[in-house]
Amino acid sequence: MAEVRLNGVRKVYAGGVEAVKGVSFTVPDKTFCVLVGPSGCGKSTLLRLVAGLETITSGDVLIGDDRVNDKDPSDRDIAMVFQNYALYPHMSVYENMAYGLKNRGTSKADIDKRVKEAAKILAIEGFLNRKPRQLSGGQRQRVAMGRAIVRQPKAFLFDEPLSNLDAKLRVQMRVEIRKLQRNLGVTSIYVTHDQLEAMTLGDMLVVMNGGVIEQIGSPLEVYADPASTFVATFIGSPPMNVFPVSVDGAGILSLADGTRVGATSDHKGDLLLGLRPENLTIDDLPGATFVATGRVALMEPLGAETLAYITLGTSGPEIIVRLQGHATQPPGTPVTVRAAASAIHRFDAKTGRKV
Amino acid sequence: MAASTGDTYRPKGYWVPHVVIAVGILITAFPLWVAFVASTLTLGQISQAPMQLWPGDQFWVVWKDVLEVGGGGGGRIITAPVSTMMWNSFVMAMVIAVGKIVISLMSAYAIVFFRVPFRTFFFWMIFVTLMLPVEVRIIPTLQVVSDLGMLNSFAGLTVPLIASATATFMFRQFFMTIPDELVEAAKIDGAGPVRFFFDIVLPLSRTTIAALFVILFIYGWNQYLWPLLVTTNQNLDTVVIGLAKQIDTAGGVTEWNKVMATALLALLPPMLVVILMQRWFVKGLVETEK
Numbered sequence: 001m002a003e004v005r006l007n008g009v010r011k012v013y014a015g016g017v018e019a020v021k022g023v024s025f026t027v028p029d030k031t032f033c034v035l036v037g038p039s040g041c042g043k044s045t046l047l048r049l050v051a052g053l054e055t056i057t058s059g060d061v062l063i064g065d066d067r068v069n070d071k072d073p074s075d076r077d078i079a080m081v082f083q084n085y086a087l088y089p090h091m092s093v094y095e096n097m098a099y100g101l102k103n104r105g106t107s108k109a110d111i112d113k114r115v116k117e118a119a120k121i122l123a124i125e126g127f128l129n130r131k132p133r134q135l136s137g138g139q140r141q142r143v144a145m146g147r148a149i150v151r152q153p154k155a156f157l158f159d160e161p162l163s164n165l166d167a168k169l170r171v172q173m174r175v176e177i178r179k180l181q182r183n184l185g186v187t188s189i190y191v192t193h194d195q196l197e198a199m200t201l202g203d204m205l206v207v208m209n210g211g212v213i214e215q216i217g218s219p220l221e222v223y224a225d226p227a228s229t230f231v232a233t234f235i236g237s238p239p240m241n242v243f244p245v246s247v248d249g250a251g252i253l254s255l256a257d258g259t260r261v262g263a264t265s266d267h268k269g270d271l272l273l274g275l276r277p278e279n280l281t282i283d284d285l286p287g288a289t290f291v292a293t294g295r296v297a298l299m300e301p302l303g304a305e306t307l308a309y310i311t312l313g314t315s316g317p318e319i320i321v322r323l324q325g326h327a328t329q330p331p332g333t334p335v336t337v338r339a340a341a342s343a344i345h346r347f348d349a350k351t352g353r354k355v
Numbered sequence: 356m357a358a359s360t361g362d363t364y365r366p367k368g369y370w371v372p373h374v375v376i377a378v379g380i381l382i383t384a385f386p387l388w389v390a391f392v393a394s395t396l397t398l399g400q401i402s403q404a405p406m407q408l409w410p411g412d413q414f415w416v417v418w419k420d421v422l423e424v425g426g427g428g429g430g431r432i433i434t435a436p437v438s439t440m441m442w443n444s445f446v447m448a449m450v451i452a453v454g455k456i457v458i459s460l461m462s463a464y465a466i467v468f469f470r471v472p473f474r475t476f477f478f479w480m481i482f483v484t485l486m487l488p489v490e491v492r493i494i495p496t497l498q499v500v501s502d503l504g505m506l507n508s509f510a511g512l513t514v515p516l517i518a519s520a521t522a523t524f525m526f527r528q529f530f531m532t533i534p535d536e537l538v539e540a541a542k543i544d545g546a547g548p549v550r551f552f553f554d555i556v557l558p559l560s561r562t563t564i565a566a567l568f569v570i571l572f573i574y575g576w577n578q579y580l581w582p583l584l585v586t587t588n589q590n591l592d593t594v595v596i597g598l599a600k601q602i603d604t605a606g607g608v609t610e611w612n613k614v615m616a617t618a619l620l621a622l623l624p625p626m627l628v629v630i631l632m633q634r635w636f637v638k639g640l641v642e643t644e645k
Contacts, residue, residue, distance in 0.1 A: 051539075051543065052542075053539050053542065053543075072542070073539070073542045073543045074542060074543060074544065074545035074546075078543070079543065080539070080540070080543050082536040082539070082540060083536070084534060084536055085536075086534065086536035086537050086539065086540040087540075088537065088540075088541075088554075088555060089559065090555075090558040090559055099544050099546075099554070100543070100544035100545060103544055103545035103546055103550065104545055147540075147544075
């Protein structure tokens with residue numbers, strides 16, 4: 001049980017590639033922190049730096065009050081769950097879970113007690129004598145978590161642990177991981193590229209892109225108030241609509257083809273406007289700030305809702321509007337898209353940051 | 356569908372492969388049968404043409420003589436008893452096989468799992484020696500062995516043959532299939548290099564080791580040129596050397612019945628190794644356990 005702190009952590013590989021470019025954040029005790037970002041954003045490298053599987057180029061990693069930069073992975077008091085489970089194929093489930101404890105010189109009786117406890121928590125008591133290859137993917141994943149639990153570490157590190165599971169099992173294991181982490185109260189860092197996993201699992205979200213942090217916050221904060229266009233389009237499905245608008249001398253916003261969109265800004269220079277599909281409507285909306293005309297390009301009925309692809313103005317951009325229930329306007333139908341003032345996100349066109 | 360229970364699926368002409376197999380077996384087994392028959396006949400019976408193809412009554416006489424006394428030409432005994440030679444061959448083959456496996460396991464482990472300076476260079480050095488069979492470097496090697504005073508000893512017989520590029524290469528290929536995550540999981544579980552080797556790598560290599568053992572045992576057992584050069588002492592003769600000596604009798608009469616008995620005896624241990632380890636052998640060559 002401890003907080004994990006990162007101070008200006010950088011990682012430059014031998015070839016000169018800078019995978020992590022100075023990252024600082026603190027994961028408070030007992031918090032479930034999710035590192036999320038597209039592949040190649042440095043999130044896995046960051047986790048491996050915390051685990052000690054890669055050496056830190058500069059900066060500090062602290063677990064509890066321990067500066068662990070120069071400690072071996074086994075001395076950092078962490079446990080890691082890997083994407084491909086990384087179970088020892090020749091050892092039984094019991095031996096897999098006991099191996100780390102055995103190497104630490106834990107007494108046989110204590111090992112036995114801890115392994116049986118963990119097996120009970122994870123409902124794998126019946127498989128203790130089996131070899132990993134005799135287990136299904138979900139069961140292997142449990143064993144991998146069991147191996148982490150028995151160690152009673154200061155922190156759990158998860159490296160995309162659900163990516164090898166099928167969709168149904170993934171949802172189920174996601175819920176279990178969340179419950180387990182709550183019950184055990186162990187500080188956890190979880191790496192994923194799946195924004196849905198990130199939203200549902202985390203107490204705290206760290207969105208990464210290109211080796212730097214784009215935004216840190218609770219899932220709902222990040223969702224409701226994205227700090228950049230990257231975060232805006234990465235979190236949420238379908239993603240937030242982001243399109244360029246120009247600002248004239250009076251602060252009135254208009255699309256590239258001159259269509260005015262109703263909203264205003266005192267920003268100097270061009271803007272990117274962000275609107276979540278679920279905050280938009282094609283019905284009447286009293287007091288709407290964003291008002292733009294357009295034409296239906298396509299309707300995608302999903303059952304409970306319909307995704308409407310609408311071309312704004314005369315020539316674009318195309319945006320997605322999420323409509324409740326069924327809507328069946330044929331392509332080409334003129335519509336007016338509206339949104340409330342609170343739903344409009346404005347980003348600087350050059351930097352992509354919120355203004 | 357084909358081959359379901361009770362109703363065997365037999366395509367037209369299914370007997371053709373059976374005939375081919377049967378003919379193959381006959382062609383392969385016939386010389387062995389002739390050798391066995393010859394080893395049960397007297398020299399006189401063998402020299403009659405055509406030689407009879409049914410065993411005679413000399414089996415015990417010939418085989419006992421070969422095992423206990425040894426063979427030669429024209430009544431002179433010029434080899435050690437075959438039992439002694441079998442033992443020599445066995446020890447040599449075992450030491451070579453086990454030695455090669457131990458050395459290659461360790462060198463492959465070093466090459467794959469450690470970032471030593473010049474790692475690639477070392478690997479290529481080892482790999483290049485694949486192209487140099489024993490025969491190419493046999494004279495310099497003999498000089499070294501002779502300078503070290505290892506002529507006419509088991510050490511001289513085995514040590515120079517122990518280094519093995521082939522086995523190192525095979526272990527390297529196998530080790531490279533071990534996922535990185537497994538190595539990392541072991542690191543987090545507190546297994547240092549030695550523990551990782553004995554707890555993880557060695558158990559995972561079992562089938563590869565077994566397959567290599569079969570190949571290397573037979574390789575060692577069949578050595579001819581090297582033992583011929585290094586040993587002059589009759590008591591260190593291997594069975595392959597003994598066999599050659601029995602035939603090359605410098606003008607005397609070759610006792611073909613004894614030669615055949617010796618040859619069959621020399622066949623036995625490699626055959627046993629293959630039969631006993633067949634399952635492991637196949638597993639080791641085809642399966643990469645993950």
